[in-house]
Structures are given as structure tokens and as C-alpha cells.
Amino acid sequence: MSAKRRPLPLLLALSALVLLPAVAPAATVVILNNDPAGTGLNDPTPATPVAGNMGMTLGEQRVNVLERAAEIWADQIISDVPIVIRAQTADQACDATSAVLASAGAAVVFQNFANAPLANTWYHGALANAIAGKDLDPAEPDITTQFNINLDADPNCLGGDGWYYGFDFNQGDQTDLLAVMLHEYGHGLGFANFINEASGALFNGSPDIYSTFTRDLETGEDWNDMTNAERVASAINDPDVVWTGPRVTSVIDGFLTNPNNLVINTPAAIAGNFAAQGASFGPAVPQMGITGNVVLATDGVGETNDGCEALTNGAAINGNIALIDRGNCNFTVKVINAQAVGATSVLIANNVATGLPPMGGSDPAVTIPSIGIAQAVGTSIKGELPGVNVTLGYDPTQLAGANSGFLRVHAPNPVALGSSISHWTIDATPSLLMEPSITPDLTDDVDLTLEHFDDIGWTLVEIFSDGFESGDCGSWSVFFGGC
Amino acid sequence: MRSFLIHGTLLLSFLVLAAPAAAESSASDQAKTAPEVVETAPATAEAPTLTPDVADVEAGVILRPIVGDVPEMPALVKVRDAETGDMRAPTPEEMARLQSTMDPLNRSDAGLVERHYPDGTIGVRLDGRFQSMSVVNRNPETGEITPTCTTSAHVVSHKLAATPEETEEDSDVR
Numbered sequence: 001m002s003a004k005r006r007p008l009p010l011l012l013a014l015s016a017l018v019l020l021p022a023v024a025p026a027a028t029v030v031i032l033n034n035d036p037a038g039t040g041l042n043d044p045t046p047a048t049p050v051a052g053n054m055g056m057t058l059g060e061q062r063v064n065v066l067e068r069a070a071e072i073w074a075d076q077i078i079s080d081v082p083i084v085i086r087a088q089t090a091d092q093a094c095d096a097t098s099a100v101l102a103s104a105g106a107a108v109v110f111q112n113f114a115n116a117p118l119a120n121t122w123y124h125g126a127l128a129n130a131i132a133g134k135d136l137d138p139a140e141p142d143i144t145t146q147f148n149i150n151l152d153a154d155p156n157c158l159g160g161d162g163w164y165y166g167f168d169f170n171q172g173d174q175t176d177l178l179a180v181m182l183h184e185y186g187h188g189l190g191f192a193n194f195i196n197e198a199s200g201a202l203f204n205g206s207p208d209i210y211s212t213f214t215r216d217l218e219t220g221e222d223w224n225d226m227t228n229a230e231r232v233a234s235a236i237n238d239p240d241v242v243w244t245g246p247r248v249t250s251v252i253d254g255f256l257t258n259p260n261n262l263v264i265n266t267p268a269a270i271a272g273n274f275a276a277q278g279a280s281f282g283p284a285v286p287q288m289g290i291t292g293n294v295v296l297a298t299d300g301v302g303e304t305n306d307g308c309e310a311l312t313n314g315a316a317i318n319g320n321i322a323l324i325d326r327g328n329c330n331f332t333v334k335v336i337n338a339q340a341v342g343a344t345s346v347l348i349a350n351n352v353a354t355g356l357p358p359m360g361g362s363d364p365a366v367t368i369p370s371i372g373i374a375q376a377v378g379t380s381i382k383g384e385l386p387g388v389n390v391t392l393g394y395d396p397t398q399l400a401g402a403n404s405g406f407l408r409v410h411a412p413n414p415v416a417l418g419s420s421i422s423h424w425t426i427d428a429t430p431s432l433l434m435e436p437s438i439t440p441d442l443t444d445d446v447d448l449t450l451e452h453f454d455d456i457g458w459t460l461v462e463i464f465s466d467g468f469e470s471g472d473c474g475s476w477s478v479f480f481g482g483c
Numbered sequence: 484m485r486s487f488l489i490h491g492t493l494l495l496s497f498l499v500l501a502a503p504a505a506a507e508s509s510a511s512d513q514a515k516t517a518p519e520v521v522e523t524a525p526a527t528a529e530a531p532t533l534t535p536d537v538a539d540v541e542a543g544v545i546l547r548p549i550v551g552d553v554p555e556m557p558a559l560v561k562v563r564d565a566e567t568g569d570m571r572a573p574t575p576e577e578m579a580r581l582q583s584t585m586d587p588l589n590r591s592d593a594g595l596v597e598r599h600y601p602d603g604t605i606g607v608r609l610d611g612r613f614q615s616m617s618v619v620n621r622n623p624e625t626g627e628i629t630p631t632c633t634t635s636a637h638v639v640s641h642k643l644a645a646t647p648e649e650t651e652e653d654s655d656v657r
Contacts, residue, residue, distance in 0.1 A: 203607075
């Protein structure tokens with residue numbers, strides 16, 4: 001997730017509050033501790049403060065993380081009604097390599113409340129309260145959440161590394177509870193529909209505010225106007241399902257970057273512009289691009305072009321672009337092996353017919369750029385070697401994650417493989433908080449989720465270049481404490 | 484911004500009709516912390532008996548049950564024993580763990596209750612359904628354990644029982 005557009009939103013917000021004491025708090029968050037005494041959120045085990053989390057027991061540190069995640073949101077949205085979150089730990093599935101981490105969501109939904117922008121349309125409880133100006137169901141929380149206590153309690157759970165309770169998103173081998181909760185609270189505040197994607201059915205027969213802005217570009221229909229069968233079909237219609245909210249749409253051109261591409265310059269028989277996946281590790285491809293001749297990497301062991309062992313044709317690769325097949329080892333290992341013999345950059349060719357290699361991982365030892373390319377493109381290049389000249393670069397005609405000027409939502413096929421529709425696409429660059437993968441590069445920047453919240457009806461705390469806050473009604477609200 | 488922590492014990496609402504798991508669960512023969520769910524049968528949605536509490540009566544709230552959409556989640560669950568490979572009913576401990584894992588991913592409105600307020604507001608308490616859940620598994624290509632958020636019960640059961648090959652195909656690590 002990028003921090004480039006709002007580099008210091010929280011810091012500026014806090015500064016403004018100090019300088020302008022008349023400003024009302026953006027929102028108030030109440031955490032209901034639902035754990036019994038002595039366990040979970042009340043665990044008295046002594047703990048050492050970590051990265052801004054000053055809790056002196058495990059229970060205190062866990063609570064502090066839940067509060068910190070809530071604060072990051074509540075500093076940027078406005079509500080006169082306290083946002084109530086019921087929180088608890090839970091004994092959930094976990095083994096050495098997989099686990100349920102946490103869950104969260106709206107606890108209540110409302111329609112036809114006072115000031116509701118759209119009639120007969122479901123709104124998330126916290127949002128409905130904020131718009132109505134009162135707690136519509138005081139007996140219920142607005143959001144519920146739980147997280148898996150076994151990450152700390154079971155030494156066999158994810159290698160026994162445990163939860164990370166620091167506030168600096170520097171979790172190392174641990175799992176960052178703050179990043180997970182920041183994402184999950186986003187769903188509870190409004191980044192989710194209430195449609196059953198298995199059947200296509202609307203919640204209790206009425207549309208919801210999220211689906212109001214969900215459209216299938218292929219059919220031209222909005223989700224609330226579709227039949228159940230049409231919604232089921234649309235839920236897997238990547239890349240044609242988009243968010244049409246005007247605020248998000250108005251800012252993506254300045255936020256999303258151009259996606260990586262590969263241009264084959266020669267020979268003419270295979271020349272062209274092809275999609276590519278940038279890597280999460282190593283340096284990005286420079287804006288000017290990298291041009292060079294391609295050499296197929298050989299390691300002489302097993303699948304000899306997978307680059308998983310030291311390369312045996314280093315002299316040929318030196319100063320050129322290495323082509324390596326996906327599979328059998330980490331992407332970082334392949335790139336480091338090519339780097340060791342002087343490659344300027346690396347192309348990873350997919351080993352399955354569809355899509356691009358995901359190019360994830362991290363290793364500070366990587367110092368050259370790399371991209372993933374489609375299997376067919378890799379096959380074409382191999383068929384013309386030697387004598388293939390390419391340029392790794394960016395496609396200026398595209399925005400990574402957009403379609404026809406709209407930001408895409410996640411609509412993979414089959415629907416069971418993804419958290420469909422209620423997330424941004426995984427193709428957005430920079431990565432976004434509300435993508436289904438909670439990437440390790442998270443900060444407290446909530447990126448386009450704020451514009452999304454504006455679309456569905458939240459009033460935002462906006463930070464202007466002079467450091468003043470404003471709600472949507474104008475900067476004068478700073479001095480009078482509200483709109 | 485202010486935040487408050489209220490210590491207290493609130494009754495956790497458990498969904499009792501729905502039960503975990505997806506019929507398409509992986510056939511992995513590896514021993515798992517969570518039992519592999521291998522056979523399921525549909526649940527039957529029944530309208531609950533509604534008894535307004537005092538607060539609802541005083542507020543003029545009218546309760547109406549939602550018959551609703553057919554539940555996505557099945558009611559009957561069998562698991563494959565990790566040691567014998569035989570199918571069996573889950574132990575109470577296994578059932579409780581599966582229940583806590585899968586209930587939040589129930590995306591059916593069946594059995595919930597509409598609350599009609601005198602001013603025209605209609606509300607529904609979701610009883611822990613329609614939640615989003617973060618799950619992880621280690622990607623064999625990247626070595627990373629990256630949380631992935633999902634709203635699908637199938638995804639959770641799939642990821643928690645995935646073979647390395649399946650995990651690679653599932654990867655959406657950036």
C-alpha cells in the first residue's frame with residue numbers, strides 16, 4: 001500500500017487538533033472487551049512494550065492494538081455517535097503453515113432511517129448511525145471482531161512466531177495484528193456488501209449501499225439492478241466489475257500508476273507490447289526502462305531453466321536480461337542467482353497457461369529489477385533465442401487496477417477462490433489496504449478507502465495542504481466544530 | 484479522537500442452525516489441526532420464535548422474522564479422522580472450533596429478524612454473520628505468510644487444508 005498521496009494523515013490530524021482546540025473529535029470509538037477475566041484481552045502475562053505499544057501485559061497490548069486500529073479510522077471519519085466495537089479472542093484453527101487470523105464486520109444494518117440518502121437500501125450500522133445522528137440500536141455494537149489466540153498460545157501455530165503488537169508495521173516473522181485489524185475494521189465500517197454471492201440474493205430482498213456503486217461493464221448493469229443469476233455471473237467477471245462511486249473515480253488517475261509491461265523490440269516476428277507483473281522485492285524497473293538482449297538461464301540441475309541453483313551460463317548472461325522459468329523455488333532465489341552472474345534484470349516466465357507469476361517475496365539481497373511474464377510470451381522468446389531484444393518498462397496507456405476509468409473490484413473465477421466483490425482488485429498498483437491480500441508494506445495510510453467511504457455516505461476529515469481539517473461541508477467547520 | 488475500553492462480559496450470540504464447511508473441501512490426507520470436513524448436508528431454515536424484550540416493547544419496535552435466502556452453510560458435518568482416515572462425527576471440541584471459524588462467514592439472512600421502529604427505520608442484527616475473515620498460509624514460492632481476507636467459507640476450509648500445489652495456485656501475493 002502506498003503512502004505517497006497522504007504521507008502523514010494521522011500526524012497532521014493530531015497536529016490540527018492541538019492547534020485548534022475548538023475542533024470536535026472526528027469520532028469516538030468504544031471497544032467492548034468480551035473476554036473473560038484472565039484470558040485473551042485480559043491476559044495478565046507480563047509483556048515488554050513494543051514499537052509504540054506501551055502495554056505492560058499481553059492483554060493490555062492486545063487491547064491497545066484494537067484501539068489503535070480503530071483510532072486510525074476514527075481520526076479520518078466524522079460521527080457524532082460513538083462507534084462501538086465488540087472484541088474478543090477465539091480458539092480458531094491453526095497449524096504450522098495456515099491459520100484463521102481474525103474476523104470483523106458490521107453487527108447491524110439499517111434502512112429508511114432519518115436522513116438516509118437512499119430509501120429501502122441497507123447501510124452498515126456505524127454509517128447509518130453517523131448519518132442519522134443517533135444510535136439506532138443502542139443494545140447492539142456496530143462492529144464485532146475476534147482474533148485467533150492460538151498464534152500466541154500454541155507453539156505449533158505458524159511456527160510459534162505469534163502476533164506482533166507493535167504500531168510500526170515492522171512485524172518481521174510475526175503476524176501484524178494492527179495491519180489485519182485495520183483492514184477488517186474497514187469492512188465493518190462500510191467496505192462490504194451484504195449479498196450472498198453463492199445465490200446472488202440481496203440481503204432480505206433489498207439492495208445495499210455498497211452494491212449501489214458496483215457495476216459490470218460487460219453488461220452495463222449495476223449490481224442492485226441485476227437478477228440473482230446475473231449477480232452470480234458477474235461475481236466472476238474479472239476484469240469487468242468496477243466501483244462507480246464518483247469520488248473514487250475522480251482520484252484514481254492521480255493515484256494508480258501505469259502497470260509494468262514488456263516490449264519485445266526484435267525480432268519482428270514476435271515484437272509487441274505484453275502485460276507484466278512487477279515484483280514486490282528488489283528495485284522497481286526504472287521509469288526509463290531497461291533494454292537488453294535476453295539469455296535463457298541454465299543451472300544444470302533438474303528443470304534446468306528454473307534458476308533455482310547457481311547458473312552455469314553466467315558468462316552469456318553477464319550484462320544481459322536473464323529469462324527464468326517459474327517454479328521449484330522462491331522468486332527471490334531465482335533473481336539472486338541471475339544477479340550473481342551479472343544479469344541486469346530478470347524475466348520470470350509463468351509455468352501455467354493463464355495469468356502472470358505473482359512475484360511476491362522479500363529479500364534485501366536483491367539489487368536488480370525483475371518482472372513476471374505470461375507463459376506464452378516466455379515460450380515465444382525462447383523460440384527466437386538468441387537475438388531477442390526487449391525493454392522492461394511501463395504501459396502509459398493503462399492504470400494498474402482500472403478498467404475504462406473505474407477502479408476494479410475483486411471478481412475472480414471461480415468465486416470460491418476469492419473474497420469476491422467486497423475488495424479492490426489485486427492488480428492495483430500501488431497496493432491498496434482493501435485488497436484481499438494484506439500486504440507486508442502496510443502503513444496507517446488508508447488510501448482510496450477514504451474516497452470509497454465518501455461515496456457510500458461517510459463525512460470525512462479532510463486534510464488540506466495548510467494543515468487545516470475540514471468535513472465535506474467546507475473548511476469553516478474547523479472553527480465551529482462541525483458541519 | 485477518543486477511544487474507551489469497557490471491560491465486561493457480553494453474551495456472545497452463537498448461530499446454532501448453521502454449521503461449518505464446504506462440500507468441496509480438499510481431500511488432503513495430511514493430518515490437520517482442524518479436521519477435514521468431508522460430508523455435509525443442507526440445513527433447514529426455520530423462522531425463530533420472537534419474544535420482544537421490555538426495551539423493544541417500550542420503544543415500539545415490531546419484530547418480524549426473515550425466512551430469507553437458503554443458508555449457504557450446511558448443518559450436518561462429518562470429518563475425516565487424521566489418523567484412521569475414516570469419516571466420523573466431529574468431537575464437541577472440533578465442532579466448537581469449526582463453528583467459531585465458520586459462523587462469521589455465513590452470508591444467509593435466513594432466521595434473522597427485522598426490527599421495525601416507529602419512525603420507519605428498519606434494522607437487522609446480523610448475529611455474527613456477514614463478517615470478513617483473514618486467513619493465511621505459507622506460499623511455497625515466496626516463503627511468505629501473507630494474510631488474505633475472505634468472505635467465503637469455502638476459501639477458509641480450502642486454505643486450511645491446502646496441499647502445497649493448491650496453495651501455489653491460490654497465491655495472489657504481490
